Amino acid sequence: MIFSVIIPCYNCVKTLERTVESIRVCGLSDYEILLIDDGSNDGTAELCDTLCVRYPELRCVHQENAGVSTARNRGINEAQGEYLWFVDADDIVSPLNMESILKAIQDGVDCIMFGMRFRYVHHGKVIMRETMSCGNPVELTQQNLGSHFRALFEKNYFTAIWNKLIRKSVLTENQIYFDPTLTNYEDLHFSLILADCCKTILALPEPYYCYVNEFGHDRTVDRIQRICDVIAYTDKIVAPFYTLNGHLCGAGCLPIEGLSEIILRLYLEASYFKLKTANNNDMKRLCTAVQQSKNLHKEVQSIEKLSVADQRLYGWMMNNSYGKIRLFMRYRALRSIGSRVYRLVKCYLGG
Incomplete structure (x- = not known):
């Protein structure tokens, strides 16, 4: 199996099916969608089971609520694919150019990154759109990572986890997992450790991932409010x-x-x-x-x-x-x- 798409699911009964459908039609072949139900109590668990019966490429794992990082880590351990893709249960993905992706996989690239779209909605109406892209494909090795890092960082290539296809063996061989003690910037923390262990990275300009958020609601603010000492926390990040x-x-x-x-x-x-x-x-x-x-x-x-x-x-x-x-x-x-x-x-x- 080539791809495992890992979706942490917690109280997402209203959006999960839309997310799954976008993945099913994006062009992936030889893949599985792994739903990690993180102790949901709004009907998400039942929906996961229903979707798994409907679509043979879906699998579901139920666990007690432990947070998104623990759910993703469970996905890493359960995944059967050679490459992992972390997708959130309220976002959507766009059709992929599988030719360029499969070529990169054949070339042995450790991580394939791509651009992102951002969609901010208010009562179902899209208020604002934004796209972040590197413009042109960039092949990265340890030799040139330092010179390209800042430009890619500013385009969100390293701050998010959703815009990456990651060779699973890089994670398992280097024991790279999400830190469950982190509640903000955990994606950045994970991505930096990942980049340090990758021999080759390919950054593609296409914005395959669409992040959907309620307009005017900044999740970062909510998370940081729960952190007592943000300076010590940032030290860790x-x-x-x-x-x-x-x-x-x-x-x-x-x-x-x-x-x-x-x-x-x-x-x-x-x-x-x-x-x-x-x-x-x-x-x-x-x-x-x-x-x-x-x-x-x-x-x-x-x-x-x-x-x-x-x-x-x-x-x-x-x-x-x-x-x-x-x-x-x-x-x-x-x-x-x-x-x-x-x-x-x-x-x-x-x-």
């Missing part, structure tokens, strides 16, 4: 960056261009999302953590390459300028509301 870059440099390969800027942005993004709902005590703890962060101090020489807003936020946190931080967050909140209202009005009025 960025650790594979340093490992990957160290291995590249140690092998005489090019280092990751713009690494300092990437890491700084991750810390400041986590801080910004945490500040969205932070009370005074939360803000003080966050500023103290920023001031004590070894990684931030190590990369701060690149702060001037970031946006003016990022530079100011960092400076205010370093100087305990709580009043300026509050005003900045209120301004950003109002601007975000205005942007959402504008897009909604434009969409519903047909502009």
